[in-house]
Amino acid sequence: MPAILDGRKISKDIKGEIAQKVTSIKAEGKRVPHLAIIIVGDDVASHTYVNGKINACKEVGFDFTLMHFASTVSEKKLIKHIEQFNEDEDIDGFIVQIPLPEHISVERITESISPWKDVDGFTNQNFGSIVSRNQRLLPATPFGVMELIRRYEIQTEGKNCVVVGASRIAGAPLSLMLLQDGGATVTVCHKLTENLAGHTKKADILVVAVGKPGLITKEMVKEGAVIIDIGITRVEDTSRKSGFRLVGDVVYDTVAPIAGYITPVPGGVGPMTIVSLLLNTLKAYGVKNA
Ligand code: NAP
Secondary structure, three states, X not given: OOEEOOHHHHHHHHHHHHHHHHHHHHHOOOOOOEEEEEEEOOOHHHHHHHHHHHHHHHHHOOEEEEEEEOOOOOHHHHHHHHHHHHHOOOOOEEEEOOOOOOOOOHHHHXXXXXXXXXXXXXXXXXXXXXXXXXXXXXXXXXXXXHHHHHHOOOOOOOOEEEEEOOOOXXXXXXXXXXXXXXXXXXXXXXXXXXXXXXXXXXXXXXXXXXXXXXXXXXXXXXXXXXXXXOOOEEEEOOOOOOOEEEEOOEOHHHHHHHOOEEOOOOOOHHHHHHHHHHHHHHHHHHHHOO
């Protein structure tokens, strides 16, 4: 049987460590770290993710602010509020939950966030810092994956890592982190990659961040490989009260028995992304209060 990379457990451990720091901050009579979240529209999944982030703030003792806009809000108005958050001394970090309505440019919104408060790690400056000696606020999901790997003491040095999916928030930054911090030999696959299985089968560590359930089957995986499934898709499930369940990109039931380690979905990378947001907020707080 494979070992489970239990993101839920590791994130709980890390939240415990953060809560202790918050207790010390309070004991010194200082204000606690403060995370703000901007959400636009009424997308149910986005609201669920945001609730998870707010609950995490409550668990560790951070202050939080939630600002909700109607989906008709203009880009100009949103940027005005972002600029206010950039200036607000009381807010250490903030995020704008994506996706955004089509009339709003994610690129322009992201770049209007101060890199010092960009706790999602999406801005060009923070993304670029991955390959510098002065890493700043690292992209949250890849940061969470690297922390999960580190806490399970999985060796990355010299290993063949294959990352399927090359998005700006997941695959691309993670491939750079595996190369830069992990010392791995990294192959990045995407929609145009020919013979995907030819690449994935060579992976000692296979990371998948595509959003296509069933993409990775057991024939595409080397025996004993470490499998990290970032994908999260809601699929209909009438047997559940909610009417849906969450699945990754990897066919878990058949891949897990041949894997060395594997992340479940849910309960693998998702909780690590949230805890990375808290770690980045703590870092932003520390920089400001240094
Ligand atoms: P995205 O922006 O749509 O990027 C998907 C990537 O997959 C793109 O690079 C795309 O290639 C590539 N791709 C598409 N079809 C492919 C195929 N058949 N074979 C190989 N590569 C293919 O998505 P994203 O934002 O990165 O999210 C990906 C998944 O991760 C989603 O399910 C999302 O919900 C999940 N996610 C989870 C977390 C978490 O905390 N667990 C965080 C972020 C995202 P091109 O570049 O060529 O288009």
